[in-house]
Amino acid sequence: MIKPEARLHILYDISKELISSFPLDNLLKAAMNALVEHLRLRDGGIVIHGSGGEPWINVRAPIGDDVRSRSLTIEQADAINRVIASGEKHFGKNSVVLPVKVNRKAIGALWIDFAQKSGAQDESLLAMIAVLIGLTCQRDRELCSDGGSVAEEQQAGQIPKIKPKPHPTQLDKIDWIVGESPALKRVLATTKIVAATNSAVLLRGESGTGKECFARAIHALSIRKSKAFIKLNCAALSETVLESELFGHEKGAFTGALLQRAGRFELANGGTLLLDEIGDVSPQFQAKLLRVLQEGEFERLGGTKTLKVDVRVICATNKNLEVAVLRGEFRADLYYRINVVPIILPPLRQRDGDISLLAQVFLEQFNNANDRNCDFGPSAIDILSKCAFPGNVRELDNCVQRTATLASSNTITSSDFACQQDQCSSALLRKADGDGIGNDAMNGLNSRDTMSGGLCAHAGTPSGAAATIEAAGLTERDRLIKAMERAGWVQAKAARILGKTPRQVGYALRRHRIDVKKE
Numbered sequence: 001m002i003k004p005e006a007r008l009h010i011l012y013d014i015s016k017e018l019i020s021s022f023p024l025d026n027l028l029k030a031a032m033n034a035l036v037e038h039l040r041l042r043d044g045g046i047v048i049h050g051s052g053g054e055p056w057i058n059v060r061a062p063i064g065d066d067v068r069s070r071s072l073t074i075e076q077a078d079a080i081n082r083v084i085a086s087g088e089k090h091f092g093k094n095s096v097v098l099p100v101k102v103n104r105k106a107i108g109a110l111w112i113d114f115a116q117k118s119g120a121q122d123e124s125l126l127a128m129i130a131v132l133i134g135l136t137c138q139r140d141r142e143l144c145s146d147g148g149s150v151a152e153e154q155q156a157g158q159i160p161k162i163k164p165k166p167h168p169t170q171l172d173k174i175d176w177i178v179g180e181s182p183a184l185k186r187v188l189a190t191t192k193i194v195a196a197t198n199s200a201v202l203l204r205g206e207s208g209t210g211k212e213c214f215a216r217a218i219h220a221l222s223i224r225k226s227k228a229f230i231k232l233n234c235a236a237l238s239e240t241v242l243e244s245e246l247f248g249h250e251k252g253a254f255t256g257a258l259l260q261r262a263g264r265f266e267l268a269n270g271g272t273l274l275l276d277e278i279g280d281v282s283p284q285f286q287a288k289l290l291r292v293l294q295e296g297e298f299e300r301l302g303g304t305k306t307l308k309v310d311v312r313v314i315c316a317t318n319k320n321l322e323v324a325v326l327r328g329e330f331r332a333d334l335y336y337r338i339n340v341v342p343i344i345l346p347p348l349r350q351r352d353g354d355i356s357l358l359a360q361v362f363l364e365q366f367n368n369a370n371d372r373n374c375d376f377g378p379s380a381i382d383i384l385s386k387c388a389f390p391g392n393v394r395e396l397d398n399c400v401q402r403t404a405t406l407a408s409s410n411t412i413t414s415s416d417f418a419c420q421q422d423q424c425s426s427a428l429l430r431k432a433d434g435d436g437i438g439n440d441a442m443n444g445l446n447s448r449d450t451m452s453g454g455l456c457a458h459a460g461t462p463s464g465a466a467a468t469i470e471a472a473g474l475t476e477r478d479r480l481i482k483a484m485e486r487a488g489w490v491q492a493k494a495a496r497i498l499g500k501t502p503r504q505v506g507y508a509l510r511r512h513r514i515d516v517k518k519e
C-alpha cells in the first residue's frame with residue numbers, strides 16, 4: 001500500500017516528467033522510472049500502439065540488470081492485449097493493467113506487477129497516471145500532425161482530426177504512400193536513397209501532391225526513425241510566433257510566456273524537422289534559420305544559453321524559389337543550404353493509373369472510419385480517372401469522402417459525383433474565378449511564382465511541377481524583356497518597374513544573356 005502522503009509526490013513527479021518536451025518514448029521511460037522509485041514493483045511497463053494499431057512504444061520498468069532480456073509472459077501479453085482491445089482495466093493477483101486512452105479510445109496500457117499487496121487506493125492512483133499518460137500521447141500525436149502552433153489551434157478549436165492512417169513515424173515500411181505509376185516510382189527510388197543520408201532535402205511540387213507524406217517517408221526510412229518527426233508550417237505563423245515555435249522561449253521572454261518552452265528544433269533532436277512552406281519566411285527569419293542550419297546552434301527566445309541540436313531538416317515548398325532568389329526575396333545561401341537534394345513530386349495528372357488505386361484506399365479509409373461498406377461501380381472509376389484533380393491527392397481524397405458520404409447506395413456510380421451535378425468544388429472555384437469573385441485568391445493559386453498547375457488544368461496538360469520549374473527561367477526572361485522594353489532599355493527604370501535594384505536587374509540580364517538594346 002502506498003502511504004497517502006506519498007501519493008501526491010508520485011503524481012507530482014510523474015506530471016513533471018510528462019510535461020517536459022522530449023520525444024514520447026523518453027517521457028514514458030522517465031515516468032516509469034518515477035513509478036519504480038516510489039512503488040515496490042516486481043515488474044511493469046507502458047505499451048503504446050500507433051494510430052494504425054501496430055505496437056510502437058514498449059517501455060519496461062528498470063528493475064534488475066538488463067530490462068531488454070526480459071520478455072513478457074504469455075499471461076502479461078494476453079492481459080495487455082485484452083485491455084487495449086476492450087478499453088477496460090484488468091485486475092490479476094497483485095497486478096493491474098490499465099488502459100491508456102486518447103480521445104476515449106484505448107491506444108495502450110500501463111501494467112504493473114506489485115511486489116506486495118496493493119489496495120484500491122493504489123489502483124486509483126495508477127488510473128490517474130494512466131490518464132496523464134493518455135494526455136501526453138494525445139499531445140504527441142497533435143505535435144506530429146499539426147501545421148502550426150498547437151496552442152493557437154487549440155484555442156481556435158482547429159486541432160486537426162487524427163486520420164485512421166498508420167502513424168508514419170512508427171513504421172519501417174512506407175506503405176501509406178500509394179501509387180504505382182512510373183512517375184511516383186521514380187520519386188520513391190530517390191526518396192529511399194536520400195533517406196539513408198543526412199543530406200538536406202527540398203520537397204517541391206504542387207499543393208496536395210504529398211510533400212509531407214514523403215517527408216515522413218524519408219524520416220521513417222532513416223536511422224532517425226525511432227526519434228521524433230516534427231513538422232512546422234512556416235507560412236501559418238507570424239515572425240515572433242515562428243521564432244518561438246522553432247527555437248522555444250524562456251520564461252518571461254514575452255507577455256504570456258509563463259513557462260520555459262522547448263521549440264521544435266529541440267523536440268526534433270535526434271530526429272527530423274519538416275519546415276513546410278519554407279518559401280514564405282521573411283528575410284529576417286531566413287538569416288536566423290541559416291545560422292541554425294549551418295551551425296546546429298541557437299538560443300531560446302529571451303535566453304542566453306546556446307543550445308546545440310542534431311536535427312535533419314527537410315524543407316517543402318510549392319513556391320518557385322529560383323524566382324524568389326532572383327528577385328532578392330529568398331537568400332541564395334539559404335537556398336543552397338536547404339536544396340542539397342531536391343525531390344519534385346509529380347502532380348496527380350502525371351501519375352498514370354494512380355487515381356483509381358488512391359481512390360480505393362481513400363474509400364477503404366472512409367468505410368473503416370464510418371463503419372460502411374461502399375465500393376465503386378465501373379462508371380465511378382471512369383469519372384475519377386478522367387478528372388484532372390488540380391488539387392492533386394488532397395482533392396481526390398476530399399472527392400471520395402464527399403461522394404461516399406452522399407452516395408445513394410453502397411455502390412458508387414458516376415451520377416453520385418458532385419461534378420455530374422455541377423457542384424464540383426474545383427469547378428465552382430473556376431466559375432468564381434471567371435465571375436471575378438475571389439480573384440485575389442485565384443491569382444495566388446494560378447501564380448507563376450507557385451508550383452500550382454492552377455485550377456484550369458486538364459488531364460494530360462504538361463504544366464506539372466517539373467515543367468513549371470523548367471519554365472521558370474523563361475518566365476523571368478519574358479518579364480525582364482517586357483520591363484526593359486517598357487523602360488526604353490534603361491536598367492534603372494526597369495528595376496523600378498520590377499521592384500528590384502538596378503544591380504539585380506543587371507545580374508538577371510546577364511544570367512539570361514539578354515543583350516541590352518540601345519534605343
Ligand SMILES: Nc1ncnc2c1ncn2[C@@H]1O[C@H](COP(=O)(O)OP(=O)(O)OP(=O)(O)O)[C@@H](O)[C@H]1O
Pocket residue numbers: 176177178179205206207208209210211212213214276316317318358393394397
Ligand atoms: N502518394 C500518396 N499516397 C497516399 N496518400 C497521399 C499520397 N500523397 C498525398 N497523400 C494524401 O494527400 C493529402 C495531401 O498530402 P500532403 O499534405 O502530404 O501534401 P502537400 O504536398 O504537403 O500539400 P501542401 O503543399 O498543400 O502542404 C494527405 O491527406 C496525404 O495523406
